[in-house]
Amino acid sequence: MSRRPFVRTMSKTTWYMRNGRYKVYMLREVTSLLVGYYTFLVIFALAALSADSPDLWNGFLAAQQSPVMTALHGFALLYFLFFQTFPWFKLAPKAMPVQIGEKKLPGGYIVIGHYVAWAVVSAFIFWLAGVV
Amino acid sequence: MTIAKKAVVWILFAAGGTLTAFVYPALIVLFLLVASGNVPEGLRYEQIHTFAASWPGKATLFVVVFLSLWHAAHRLRVVAHDFGIRKDKLVANAVYLVAATGTVLTAIYLLLIS
Amino acid sequence: MPARQIELEVMRYDPEKDEAPWFQQYSVPCQEDWAILDALNYVKDNLDTTLSYRWSCHMMVCGSCGMMVNGEPSLTCKTFIRDLSGKIRVEPLENFPIERDLVVVLDDVLQKLQQVQPYIIRKNDPPPEGIEYRQSRAALAKFKQLTMCINCMCCYSACPQYGLDSNFMGPAALALAHRYNLDSRDQGKSQRLNIVADHDGVWECSFVGACSEVCPKSVDPAAAIQQMKIDGAMEYWKQKPGFPGGEP
Numbered sequence: 001m002s003r004r005p006f007v008r009t010m011s012k013t014t015w016y017m018r019n020g021r022y023k024v025y026m027l028r029e030v031t032s033l034l035v036g037y038y039t040f041l042v043i044f045a046l047a048a049l050s051a052d053s054p055d056l057w058n059g060f061l062a063a064q065q066s067p068v069m070t071a072l073h074g075f076a077l078l079y080f081l082f083f084q085t086f087p088w089f090k091l092a093p094k095a096m097p098v099q100i101g102e103k104k105l106p107g108g109y110i111v112i113g114h115y116v117a118w119a120v121v122s123a124f125i126f127w128l129a130g131v132v
Numbered sequence: 133m134t135i136a137k138k139a140v141v142w143i144l145f146a147a148g149g150t151l152t153a154f155v156y157p158a159l160i161v162l163f164l165l166v167a168s169g170n171v172p173e174g175l176r177y178e179q180i181h182t183f184a185a186s187w188p189g190k191a192t193l194f195v196v197v198f199l200s201l202w203h204a205a206h207r208l209r210v211v212a213h214d215f216g217i218r219k220d221k222l223v224a225n226a227v228y229l230v231a232a233t234g235t236v237l238t239a240i241y242l243l244l245i246s
Numbered sequence: 247m248p249a250r251q252i253e254l255e256v257m258r259y260d261p262e263k264d265e266a267p268w269f270q271q272y273s274v275p276c277q278e279d280w281a282i283l284d285a286l287n288y289v290k291d292n293l294d295t296t297l298s299y300r301w302s303c304h305m306m307v308c309g310s311c312g313m314m315v316n317g318e319p320s321l322t323c324k325t326f327i328r329d330l331s332g333k334i335r336v337e338p339l340e341n342f343p344i345e346r347d348l349v350v351v352l353d354d355v356l357q358k359l360q361q362v363q364p365y366i367i368r369k370n371d372p373p374p375e376g377i378e379y380r381q382s383r384a385a386l387a388k389f390k391q392l393t394m395c396i397n398c399m400c401c402y403s404a405c406p407q408y409g410l411d412s413n414f415m416g417p418a419a420l421a422l423a424h425r426y427n428l429d430s431r432d433q434g435k436s437q438r439l440n441i442v443a444d445h446d447g448v449w450e451c452s453f454v455g456a457c458s459e460v461c462p463k464s465v466d467p468a469a470a471i472q473q474m475k476i477d478g479a480m481e482y483w484k485q486k487p488g489f490p491g492g493e494p
Binding site: 011012013016026029030032033034035036038039040041042043046047049050052054057058061064065066067069070073074076077080081084085088089117118121122125126128129130131 | 175
């Protein structure tokens with residue numbers, strides 16, 4: 001009786017299409033592109049600011065204005081919320097389990113804590129930026 | 133066997149991920165407001181310049197950009213691997229180089245704002 | 247009187263005869279409360295004695311009967327026909343080489359389980375005569391969930407990173423390492439972290455989380471791995487000379 005194990009191969013480029021779980025994971029991971037994009041926008045803004053010229057800064061702000069960009073930012077906001085922020089908060093309890101006596105603190109408390117902190121941080125940013 | 137240097141990049145990735153999860157929605161809203169023509173008071177030249185010229189402002193902006201850059205870089209490395217681009221060393225060097233460049237540029241711009 | 251006639255599509259592979267695996271159809275009269283394993287046993291007993299597969303306890307504690315059911319890594323004794331409809335596809339666990347029919351080669355994971363030093367490590371051996379290691383219920387609660395692993399390897403089938411690169415230590419082995427790191431009787435955490443936080447260890451995990459979703463015993467290996475990433479990161483700095491908290 002001879003052994004000849006058969007190795008099933010997995011497509012390195014399309015494996016994630018196999019089921020919904022993997023597809024959602026990939027959609028989550030590509031938020032890194034959004035992070036990269038907005039980070040470079042911020043660096044761009046800093047570059048404009050470093051010129052010490054109000055005209056250049058206002059020009060930069062004016063260049064940002066467009067209905068297409070508004071729509072894209074809106075889409076990016078929703079995508080980011082649903083595929084980065086909310087999943088990150090949902091997974092937080094796994095990385096930081098809290099045990100009280102013999103019982104584990106239900107993850108829900110940690111998740112709610114994250115949402116509260118997020119609201120506070122966002123409010124602070126909006127206050128700093130003069131939105132509120 | 134010893135702990136791989138990947139630990140260092142992972143710390144930056146994790147810190148960056150936490151930070152971006154909390155901060156970026158509000159940041160994107162700011163861009164949205166500017167794009168729709170409603171520039172908030174705090175983004176007018178005098179206000180934002182004063183903020184960026186102050187040391188707390190510089191520190192905040194640097195930390196936000198730094199962690200976000202390295203988070204995105206490391207994650208893109210993993211994404212490339214997941215999409216089948218298996219030349220990990222090449223991809224790693226490329227993304228980390230971009231992150232390092234961004235870090236240096238940010239530092240320079242922040243120092244220039246006075 | 248059978249409650250339902252089930253159409254099974256089962257992967258077959260005979261290393262001595264087949265070039266590649268193929269699917270065989272079986273029509274099985276099932277009772278209401280049957281699991282897939284019961285259907286397979288019916289096939290073996292009545293339709294086709296050549297079908298090979300692993301099973302033992304039929305009660306979700308031995309970990310033998312892990313297979314892909316409609317593309318999902320599952321214990322066939324825990325997957326009930328009442329929860330499924332249409333044709334049911336049964337395949338050997340994904341990401342493992344097929345030995346024969348539904349039997350897979352598990353040598354790789356067995357080696358990985360041993361690699362993580364899954365035993366109590368004490369700094370001062372042997373322990374004093376007649377002294378037992380006392381452990382409070384709270385201390386046990388810290389790692390008890392991780393002891394529930396029955397080594398069914400469904401997690402490895404679910405893990406795409408293991409599928410892409412089988413050098414990755416994988417969920418069960420890493421969860422096992424964390425089980426010992428969290429055990430109050432163990433003093434080998436640094437030693438173990440040097441193994442699991444090295445290359446092919448925790449850093450290869452990208453937190454897909456599929457492992458925890460398919461685990462039939464709710465071990466939550468994904469959580470264990472994330473916690474070890476944090477432990478590994480802290481240990482990395484502790485081992486740098488002069489860093490506070492480290493060993494001299």
